[in-house]
Amino acid sequence: MQRILLRALTPLLLCMMAAFSSACTMPPPGTAIQPCTDEAAYGARLFDERPRIAVATAYAPEFSVLLPSLEGAEEYQIHGVSYWTGELGGQPVVLFMTGVSVVNATMNTQRLLDDFNITDIVVSGVAGGADPSLSIGDVIVPARWAKYDETTYLRETVPGVFTAPFPGVRPLVPPYGFIGTRGVRVTTTNDPTPAPRLWFEVNSDLLAIASTASAKAELKRCDTDNLCLPTEPSFHFGGSGVSGSVFMDNADYRNYLHETFDAQVIEMETAAIAMVAYSNDVPFIAFRSVSDLAGGGTATQNEIRAFEHLAARNSAALVIAFMEHFPK
Incomplete structure (x- = not known):
């Protein structure tokens, strides 16, 4: 206060x-x-003193499915980025696009926290599937997030053996060849001492609200052009999500991320938003709907262009149900 x-x-x-x-x-x-x-x-x-929940999207397909539901919408522009205030599902919110990738997500989320009175952060959008058992259109709510490409490129001391030069840059998980993921040193509102972190946890209270709200959220199987999925989409809670400054379209690296990080989904923004939320002591959660299997599934071409709008709508459906179940 x-x-x-x-x-x-x-x-x-x-x-x-x-x-x-x-x-x-x-x-x-x-x-x-x-x-x-x-x-x-x-x-x-x-610029706006009213306590609000932030709803972060990365780009237009994710943003455009939520904006029509924003009641009393008012737009603020800060350094070219639009932040829209209003009510979503009966809750006061700020809806915005971070821009694609971790740098934009970090920068524009911190601007949000500097300029608005934010109580919680909700991320909504699409992602590539890392777990091959997931289906396009499924909505995933991971319990934690990591930035997988905060890495050390390890030195090959003998053929096939890779090592880090000193402890501060050692990988925190088994490396992928010479590429090893390490933590990010982060300060917080209450602790100015930088401490390395790989994982950023989703707020448990928000996770419980989302789980309850999912019973009221209707997931779509067919898009507006009547392009339909082979199975009914579903919700999945738990596991991990990973983010990086990479458009991940490599099946072998996708499998590595799934096996090493227990990654359910892969995308380019959420771990950065989670880090900013952690540093500012703001509760955080993310909803990601699978638009394709990262690195390709059984289709002859990448499915994201065909199903990104349907996936974005399914994620938005949970956002609105979440707001309707959020304590007044």
Whole structure:
């Protein structure tokens, strides 16, 4: 509560001090937000004081299926990124696109937390399947996330033997040849000492709400063009998700990620969002619907173009049911 009050009052005081020079302005929704010229004021902005749940998507197909359900939508633009406030399933939210890949996801999620009063973060979208037992259209809610490409390229000391030069860069899981995944050093709101982490856990309370809400979420088998899946999609809770700055379309590496990380799905943003949430002490959860089997399944071409919109709608269905079941 103290942090929220400080964040809310600080920009007002700084803007009053800068009023005569117009150094800090807060435009109404629907206009681009101009950064304050005063660096301290810029770092302390809070444009919407109402506590809200953030709903993060990566790109247009994931975002566009949720926007029509956003009631009372108002748009803020911050450095070219649109953040939409309103109500979704009866809950006050901020809906936005992070942009594709971990750098965009990290940057624009932190901007969100700097500029809005966020209580929880929900991620919605599509992903490549890592577990071959999953089907396209299934919605996966992993219990934890890791960034698999935070790596050390190991030195080959003798043919076929790879080692790390010192402990700080040693892999935390069995490597894939000379590529070994290591942790990210992260500070938090309550602990300024960097500590290495591989896994970022989903909030258990949010996971329980999602599990209950799934009974009310209707998953689609056919898209609007009547392209239908061979089986009815279903929900899967638990296991792991992994993210990286890689469009993963290699079957051998997919199998490695599934076997080594217990990865259910592979994509490019969620672990970065999870890291930002962890650092800021904000509860987090992610819903990912399978759009294709990463690296290819039995189809003659990658299925993502055929099924990404259906998968995005299935993930969005759980988001809305989740909001409807979220405590008021």
